[in-house]
């Protein structure tokens with residue numbers, strides 16, 4: 001992409017262009033952080049008002065049956081299944097990604113008594129590693145880390161489960177899900193994929209890859225809102241054997257029998273724990289419905305094209321200004337965000353945010369830009385790169401206000 005005119009022509013030809021109007025985005029800003037918190041769909045505002053005023057306010061307790069509240073985790077899970085190549089009854093919305101990691105890791109380790117190792121890579125998203133450490137401590141297992149180039153060789157007969165994030169949260173590098181799954185299964189291990197940066201961003205086909213287990217966030221590309229409930233996937237063939245370590249009543253075979261003894265529910269329902277967060281589920285359903293209405297192959301192609309355009313324009317217009325690409329160049333091997341390293345990454349990102357380009361910073365030196373194809377366009381790409389160039393060439397980032405650190409990055 002060589003000019004603003006070219007960017008505008010690409011937007012004019014974009015079949016997904018009208019989706020931007022489905023979001024309530026602040027005027028005058030370029031939002032490039034949908035990989036951390038997706039934008040607000042306009043329909044969500046009305047849906048939440050209806051759920052709060054009508055279902056909660058008027059129908060009260062009757063809404064568990066009347067408004068289908070009790071079925072929401074399976075219903076919304078079944079919709080997410082369409083985005084990740086799973087069958088409807090293999091996906092459930094529940095808890096947070098961290099809690100779902102705990103449930104599935106513990107279930108996978110417990111199901112294979114002869115195997116005591118959880119294998120992952122250093123630099124995986126922290127919660128994945130922290131939860132794995134907690135599971136290992138709780139079950140007397142061990143967390144083993146191996147760099148991704150050596151991950152296949154690190155698989156042996158001690159590994160119960162391989163835990164990987166499909167699209168890396170910093171570099172956006174994407175694993176070959178089918179190949180890694182095959183290699184792990186050949187050694188008798190299960191694989192748990194964290195799809196937080198994949199679902200709604202890139203084509204995922206869990207069933208085609210013969211995947212075992214997966215989890216993912218609801219508040220990134222699914223646009224479910226801050227703290228939206230997460231999802232989990234358990235392949236049909238594993239559902240009868242795996243048991244949730246969090247044996248709450250909503251995962252019981254007959255919660256409303258109120259018996260004293262736990263009996264796991266049929267199928268994936270056993271991975272529910274407590275009462276589902278209905279407001280969060282309602283918001284998430286709106287975000288997922290919006291995605292399901294879109295032409296998904298076109299959506300993923302646009303995400304790749306936006307990222308490639310940003311890489312090209314930044315490398316061209318910001319050449320010699322201290323940025324180094326930290327993301328794979330090849331579109332098919334990365335997710336829908338782009339990272340550049342710069343030794344002054346933090347103040348540069350604060351200066352960008354002050355100019356209305358909302359990305360984020362990841363320690364130690366990563367400037368991260370998310371390109372959510374439903375509401376980001378090529379003109380945004382061009383303008384964001386131009387503002388970045390201006391900040392770098394003028395040195396505007398070197399202001400005390402931009403050096404102050406915030407609690408949440």
Ligand SMILES: Cc1ncc(COP(=O)(O)O)c(C=O)c1O
Pocket residue numbers: 096097098099125127128165169194196197217230
């Ligand atoms: C790969 C990955 N896993 C998990 C999470 C978060 O999990 P939780 O929603 O439990 O905070 C994130 C982002 O926060 C993430 O990027």
Ligand SMILES: Nc1ccccc1C(=O)C[C@H](N)C(=O)O
Pocket residue numbers: 035036037169408409
């Ligand atoms: N849940 C959050 C709450 C506050 C700030 C960021 C997050 C993120 O989701 C970070 C994201 N997972 C990341 O890839 O960095």
